[in-house]
Amino acid sequence: MNPKIIATDFVASLKNYLRNRGTLFFSIAFPVILILLFGAIYSSGGGGSYELYVKNFDYENGMIIAGMMNDSIAGNFTNFYDAVYAQLNGTGVVKIRIIKDSEVSSRKELQDYVESKKLKSVMVIPENYGMMLGLAIANENATLAPNVTLMLDQSEMQRNSIIISVISQFFGKSNLIIAGGENFMRFNTTNIVQEKFDYIDFFVPGVIALTVMTNSIFGVIESNTKFRKNGILRKLLTTPFTRAEWIMAKMLFMLFMSFVSTFVIIIVGMAVWNLNVHFNAYMFILIISGSFAFAGMGMIVTRFVKDEETAPAAANVITFPMMFLAGIFFPLEMMPSFLQVIAKFMPLYYVGQGLRDAMIFGDAAGALANTIVIFLFAAVVFAIGVAVTSWKEE
Numbered sequence: 001m002n003p004k005i006i007a008t009d010f011v012a013s014l015k016n017y018l019r020n021r022g023t024l025f026f027s028i029a030f031p032v033i034l035i036l037l038f039g040a041i042y043s044s045g046g047g048g049s050y051e052l053y054v055k056n057f058d059y060e061n062g063m064i065i066a067g068m069m070n071d072s073i074a075g076n077f078t079n080f081y082d083a084v085y086a087q088l089n090g091t092g093v094v095k096i097r098i099i100k101d102s103e104v105s106s107r108k109e110l111q112d113y114v115e116s117k118k119l120k121s122v123m124v125i126p127e128n129y130g131m132m133l134g135l136a137i138a139n140e141n142a143t144l145a146p147n148v149t150l151m152l153d154q155s156e157m158q159r160n161s162i163i164i165s166v167i168s169q170f171f172g173k174s175n176l177i178i179a180g181g182e183n184f185m186r187f188n189t190t191n192i193v194q195e196k197f198d199y200i201d202f203f204v205p206g207v208i209a210l211t212v213m214t215n216s217i218f219g220v221i222e223s224n225t226k227f228r229k230n231g232i233l234r235k236l237l238t239t240p241f242t243r244a245e246w247i248m249a250k251m252l253f254m255l256f257m258s259f260v261s262t263f264v265i266i267i268v269g270m271a272v273w274n275l276n277v278h279f280n281a282y283m284f285i286l287i288i289s290g291s292f293a294f295a296g297m298g299m300i301v302t303r304f305v306k307d308e309e310t311a312p313a314a315a316n317v318i319t320f321p322m323m324f325l326a327g328i329f330f331p332l333e334m335m336p337s338f339l340q341v342i343a344k345f346m347p348l349y350y351v352g353q354g355l356r357d358a359m360i361f362g363d364a365a366g367a368l369a370n371t372i373v374i375f376l377f378a379a380v381v382f383a384i385g386v387a388v389t390s391w392k393e394e
Contacts, residue, residue, distance in 0.1 A: 005241055009249035010256075013223075017257070028261055031211045032268050039200045039273045049092060050159055053122045055099040055110050056081055058129040080130060084170075093166050114151060121163050122151040200273045204265060205355035206328035211261045212290045213322065213348055218315045219254050220298030224389075225311040247386055251295055258291045282358035282367035286374060290351040293378035297347075299385030322348040350374045 059081055085096045099122075104110045114122055126146050136144035150167065152160045227233045236246065269275035297318060305314045324330075325339060326348035332340045343349050354370030357363040 002240075002245060005245050006249045006252065009241075009246065010253050013250065013253040014256075017253075027211070027215050027257055028264055031207050031261060031265050034207050035200070035204060035265055035269055036272065038203050039269070049095045050121065050163055051097050052088070052094040052163060053097045053099055053114075053119050054085070054125070055104055055122060056125040057127045058125050058131075081125070088166065088170060091166055091170075094163060119151075120153045120156055120159060123167070124149040124151060200269060201276055201360050202356060203329075204269045204275055204277075205359050206352045208262050208265055208287070209290065209348055209352035209355055210323060210328050211265065212258045212287055212351065213294045214319055215257050215261060216254050216291050216294035217298040217301075217318055218312070219257070220250070220295050221302050221305060221311045221315045222308075223250065224299070224302040225305055225308045228306070229308045243389065244386075247389065251292065254295055255288060255291045258287055262287060277359050278362050280358055280367075282364070282371050283355060285371050286351055286354045286358065286367075289371065289375045289378040290347070292382045293347050293351075293374055296378065296380075296382035296385035299389050300381070303388040303390070322346045326352060328352055347374060347377050350377075 059079070085098070088094050089096050099110070099113065104113045110122075110124070113119075125148055129146055129148070133145045136142055150164065152163070154160075224233075266275065266277055270277065298315070301314050301318065302311075305311055322328075325335070325343050326346045327343060328348065332343055335343070350370045350373045354367050354374060357366035357370060
């Protein structure tokens with residue numbers, strides 16, 4: 001191979017890239033926008049709480065039951081309901097919003113209020129609840145106590161399960177205290193990953209893997225089909241430029257762009273979201289292997305794509321399924337079991353997971369395993385891609 005010829009083609013590709021604003025946007029600006037957008041959604045300090053509106057038709061009777069409660073429930077509050085609201089707010093999962101009597105004074109008005117305000121979750125405390133609860137406690141007869149009602153939007157399944165869990169735990173603990181019981185069976189939780197990570201720390205490696213994939217696949221398919229349509233590939237047969245040199249020049253350029261995009265994403269993540277990243281050899285090997293693997297896939301597809309107009313559609317057929325099924329935006333655990341199996345046949349899964357192991361978890365064994373898989377896949381696919389690439393007219 002002639003390094004001078006390869007370098008000349010590399011510089012030409014770089015100049016052409018800088019002239020194309022659309023390509024510049026999608027290869028660098030688009031992943032940065034993803035980082036900023038998802039970071040703003042998931043990395044905000046006040047996130048993670050759900051508003052629970054409360055309509056209490058029995059607030060005045062709260063003072064009656066407060067006098068009968070154990071201090072561990074009522075505390076220093078003169079009204080039992082104030083103590084309940086404080087403890088629920090203290091969970092950090094729900095945020096209590098009181099519906100005032102001036103806004104709602106009857107059950108009929110409550111239904112209209114919920115519908116007009118489009119509320120997602122409302123806890124309704126019935127009339128005489130405090131009096132009946134106090135009577136039930138005094139007579140040690142739980143059947144005398146009325147029910148508190150949770151009005152929930154049935155379309156918000158995840159939200160509902162969290163709110164129900166919080167309320168159930170609070171009521172269960174309160175019942176235990178009222179009955180004078182003790183917690184003999186207890187548990188505590190610890191993090192499997194000992195360092196503190198935010199969602200953005202897990203998201204960034206996935207975006208890097210996604211960027212490497214799109215740069216390589218779209219780059220190969222777009223350039224090959226364009227050169228074929230314009231007759232450039234046919235003319236290259238009359239030059240000293242060999243096919244191996246041409247492929248190497250294109251691959252070095254795509255690899256260069258993958259690293260540019262990677263470091264832009266990391267710099268933005270560190271500057272804006274305090275991203276915690278470990279730089280190591282696995283990270284670089286994964287990016288190189290991933291770039292060659294996806295470029296090889298692009299070359300194979302190009303062998304069957306004859307028109308420049310159909311090139312983006314062909315690239316999307318490959319990238320879109322991997323984008324949404326390979327665990328880039330959503331954890332595999334959220335998917336049905338058969339989709340989890342399918343995801344593990346996608347190279348993007350191993351690039352993304354390997355980068356997370358290398359950059360975030362510091363898991364050398366996991367990074368090595370994923371690196372070996374994607375390296376072997378890249379060697380096979382890239383070799384096939386080189387073999388099927390042809391400059392001849394068909």
